[in-house]
Amino acid sequence: MDQLNDSMLAYHTDQYLKFKTISLETLKKFEDEHNRNAKQYLGEGLTFFVLTILGAFFVYLAIKRQLYYHQQQRNFMMAVTHELKTPIAITKLGLETLVRHKLDEQKQHKILQDSINETERLDALCNNILLSAQLESGGYKMTREEFDCSALISRSISAFKRRYPLRNFNVEIPEDIMAYGEEFLIQLVVNNLIENAIKYTPQDKSITTRLIDLPNLIQVEIADEGQGIPDSEKKKVFDKFYRMGDEAKRKTKGTGLGLYLSAKIIQDHNGSIHLENNYPSGCVFKVQLPKF
Numbered sequence: 103m104d105q106l107n108d109s110m111l112a113y114h115t116d117q118y119l120k121f122k123t124i125s126l127e128t129l130k131k132f133e134d135e136h137n138r139n140a141k142q143y144l145g146e147g148l149t150f151f152v153l154t155i156l157g158a159f160f161v162y163l164a165i166k167r168q169l170y171y172h173q174q175q176r177n178f179m180m181a182v183t184h185e186l187k188t189p190i191a192i193t194k195l196g197l198e199t200l201v202r203h204k205l206d207e208q209k210q211h212k213i214l215q216d217s218i219n220e221t222e223r224l225d226a227l228c229n230n231i232l233l234s235a236q237l238e239s240g241g242y243k244m245t246r247e248e249f250d251c252s253a254l255i256s257r258s259i260s261a262f263k264r265r266y267p268l269r270n271f272n273v274e275i276p277e278d279i280m281a282y283g284e285e286f287l288i289q290l291v292v293n294n295l296i297e298n299a300i301k302y303t304p305q306d307k308s309i310t311t312r313l314i315d316l317p318n319l320i321q322v323e324i325a326d327e328g329q330g331i332p333d334s335e336k337k338k339v340f341d342k343f344y345r346m347g348d349e350a351k352r353k354t355k356g357t358g359l360g361l362y363l364s365a366k367i368i369q370d371h372n373g374s375i376h377l378e379n380n381y382p383s384g385c386v387f388k389v390q391l392p393k394f
Contacts, residue, residue, distance in 0.1 A: 189220035251281040272310040294360040302328030
């Protein structure tokens with residue numbers, strides 16, 4: 103179109119200079135029209151160019167996002183496969199050992215306790231997967247009511263002390279602190295966060311759990327003494343399937359569902375959850391819930 107516009111101007115100019123078939127005034131009108139058309143074509147070209155660049159950028163973002171989700175799902179499948187096989191293998195080996203060998207009471211107790219721990223891990227994994235699917239599909243109907251948060255956290259700590267008798271738990275739980283929500287879901291959040299703290303805390307370090315009574319809110323803090331999480335990763339840990347590092351080389355347990363599910367549950371309860379640094383090392387997960 104721009105070439106045609108130039109050709110038309112050249113033609114009319116030639117008509118004026120050689121044949122005088124048009125007036126100078128008419129030629130100027132053709133020049134003005136040529137300039138207007140040139141600006142219009144330039145604007146349209148720039149607009150098309152910008153739209154093409156934006157379209158390519160959004161396509162790139164969509165492809166990048168899909169590749170990211172594909173990688174996260176791949177990591178999840180690898181983690182789930184490992185998390186399902188390991189408890190089954192350990193429990194099976196323990197039971198076979200009890201059947202085939204006569205062991206003293208202390209060894210029997212250790213094997214049974216290890217088997218119980220692994221089956222509870224398996225049960226927690228299944229609960230996380232099923233509940234995540236139900237919450238996302240809207241198939242889970244919450245029943246909210248007032249509950250004793252102090253008693254809920256104390257029960258969780260007692261259960262983990264039985265499962266991990268050699269671990270050190272620091273507990274700061276005032277009595278009779280009430281909260282509002284579905285007790286089962288909040289119990290799952292607390293269990294996920296404590297399990298996460300145990301996972302990343304060295305054997306000789308402590309896991310600390312606090313319950314703080316605030317105006318109109320209760321705050322639960324669960325702190326580990328592990329290596330901590332870089333600031334750039336802090337928000338990502340609540341993404342579905344997200345886990346730091348290479349799944350094929352990772353030594354820590356987990357599927358990337360626990361923190362995602364915990365964040366979703368707290369959000370659905372009109373609460374908040376965030377991650378801070380623990381000093382001198384580790385992380386603190388802070389959960390706030392309404393009292394009513």
